Amino acid sequence: MNEVTMEKIVSLAKRRGFIYPGSEIYGGLSGFWDYGPLGVELKNNIKNLWWRMFVQNRDDMYGVDTAIIMSSEAWKASGHVEGFQDPLVECKKCRHRFRADQVEGKCPECGGQFGEVKQFNMMFKTHIGATDDAGAVSYLRPETAGGIFVNFKNIIDSFHPKLPFGIAQIGKAFRNEIAPRDFLFRVREMEQMEVEYFVQPGEWEKGFEAWRENVLKFLTAIGIMRDSVHELEVGDGDRAHYSKRTIDFEFDFPFGRKELCGLAYRGDFDLQAHTKASGVELSVIVDDATGEKTVPHVIEPSFGVDRTILALLASAYTEDDSGEETRVYLKFNSAVAPIKAAVFPLLKNKPELVAKARGIYTELKKAVPQIMWDDNGNIGKRYRRQDEIGTPVCITIDFQTLEDDTVTVRNRDTGAQERVSTSALLQRVTADV
Ligand code: GAP
Numbered sequence: 475m476n477e478v479t480m481e482k483i484v485s486l487a488k489r490r491g492f493i494y495p496g497s498e499i500y501g502g503l504s505g506f507w508d509y510g511p512l513g514v515e516l517k518n519n520i521k522n523l524w525w526r527m528f529v530q531n532r533d534d535m536y537g538v539d540t541a542i543i544m545s546s547e548a549w550k551a552s553g554h555v556e557g558f559q560d561p562l563v564e565c566k567k568c569r570h571r572f573r574a575d576q577v578e579g580k581c582p583e584c585g586g587q588f589g590e591v592k593q594f595n596m597m598f599k600t601h602i603g604a605t606d607d608a609g610a611v612s613y614l615r616p617e618t619a620g621g622i623f624v625n626f627k628n629i630i631d632s633f634h635p636k637l638p639f640g641i642a643q644i645g646k647a648f649r650n651e652i653a654p655r656d657f658l659f660r661v662r663e664m665e666q667m668e669v670e671y672f673v674q675p676g677e678w679e680k681g682f683e684a685w686r687e688n689v690l691k692f693l694t695a696i697g698i699m700r701d702s703v704h705e706l707e708v709g710d711g712d713r714a715h716y717s718k719r720t721i722d723f724e725f726d727f728p729f730g731r732k733e734l735c736g737l738a739y740r741g742d743f744d745l746q747a748h749t750k751a752s753g754v755e756l757s758v759i760v761d762d763a764t765g766e767k768t769v770p771h772v773i774e775p776s777f778g779v780d781r782t783i784l785a786l787l788a789s790a791y792t793e794d795d796s797g798e799e800t801r802v803y804l805k806f807n808s809a810v811a812p813i814k815a816a817v818f819p820l821l822k823n824k825p826e827l828v829a830k831a832r833g834i835y836t837e838l839k840k841a842v843p844q845i846m847w848d849d850n851g852n853i854g855k856r857y858r859r860q861d862e863i864g865t866p867v868c869i870t871i872d873f874q875t876l877e878d879d880t881v882t883v884r885n886r887d888t889g890a891q892e893r894v895s896t897s898a899l900l901q902r903v904t905a906d907v
Pocket residue numbers: 616617618619649651658659660661662664666668733734735736774776777778779780781782
């Protein structure tokens with residue numbers, strides 16, 4: 475087995491239109507990445523699967539899409555203004571800055587001495603409106619959870635849910651990381667997929683166990699192998715300020731075993747804090763007869779979309795040395811593959827073949843939008859191109875198709891080819907999808 479390196483993944487992602495460095499023509503901007511045409515399809519597939527599994531397929535979940543910028547009072551109440559910080563050190567000689575927990579002794583750039591460790595708040599600050607005064611300061615949200623907690627009462631008032639129930643959100647979050655690194659692993663602008671699941675205080679352990687299973691179920695559904703995910707119980711001193719229990723789900727990235735996503739028990743920290751700061755009671759009726767209320771406790775599964783994409787790319791990247799040249803392919807399952815099938819006319823200068831292939835392509839595309847047309851270069855090259863972007867099947871229309879309405883369907887992983895009738899083609903493609 476050839477080694478899967480970050481260089482190979484980053485290079486393929488750029489070359490084939492998945493992910494580009496942010497602001498590249500200006501020399502790049504550290505911690506920011508842009509998704510290209512295939513990257514955005516991959517990302518949407520992951521987000522749609524998550525939304526389907528955790529919102530649409532359940533009766534106890536409410537989806538929201540809240541503003542990235544909220545009242546700064548909310549971030550004071552949640553403890554982020556005070557506590558969302560990383561330890562920072564600056565080299566006295568070259569002035570480079572590092573996260574204090576990632577360097578030892580001397581400056582790795584110039585060997586200089588470090589100054590004192592300072593706390594650096596990772597929220598991006600901004601001003602609202604045409605004023606510089608301190609009252610207009612707010613922040614780009616560092617987690618999507620914030621927007622969920624401030625809408626808790628709205629969901630209660632609109633839908634009157636009974637415990638347990640959850641509120642889910644997918645959206646951008648921003649962290650001014652001191653040291654962004656490892657491609658999509660640690661970025662400054664990211665997307666998160668988060669659930670705040672509200673339970674009776676005495677039932678949090680049951681909820682926590684159920685969500686632990688759900689996290690693994692989702693990772694398996696998108697094609698991350700169970701044996702490359704490892705659970706880490708986060709110790710007392712290492713948890714976020716709001717958490718009473720956290721499990722990190724770690725993944726074997728090419729640069730080592732690191733956190734992919736997390737599950738936290740936030741207790742009633744957030745609802746109590748927002749109640750106190752806003753003066754608005756955030757509770758739920760637990761007994762209709764008596765009107766008894768409780769402040770629910772919260773279980774929070776939190777997934778980073780970008781980190782998930784990196785884990786998927788690393789899981790899927792495969793090199794096959796059995797032929798004359800090394801064949802590179804992305805072993806995506808059909809659910810996440812950006813393109814579900816590619817359609818080729820065997821030759822592009824034979825009008826009747828092209829017309830037949832176009833007809834098949836158009837029909838398939840009506841049912842499955844993520845279908846690609848390719849008539850460039852020889853069939854071998856077209857297969858290589860589709861392999862590199864992870865397309866599960868390629869469909870070739872040849873002279874036999876004109877006679878008996880069958881096509882060749884070629885499997886990405888095995889290279890095996892079979893003849894399939896055009897009437898069964900959609901079923902064949904969607905069976906894999
Ligand atoms: N609401 C809880 C929360 O935000 P977190 O552990 O700080 O918890 C959750 O972040 C997930 O978001 C992480 O497991 C990771 O997948 C992703 N994430 C956090 N910071 C990130 C960063 N700088 N770059 C990429 N992904 C990040």
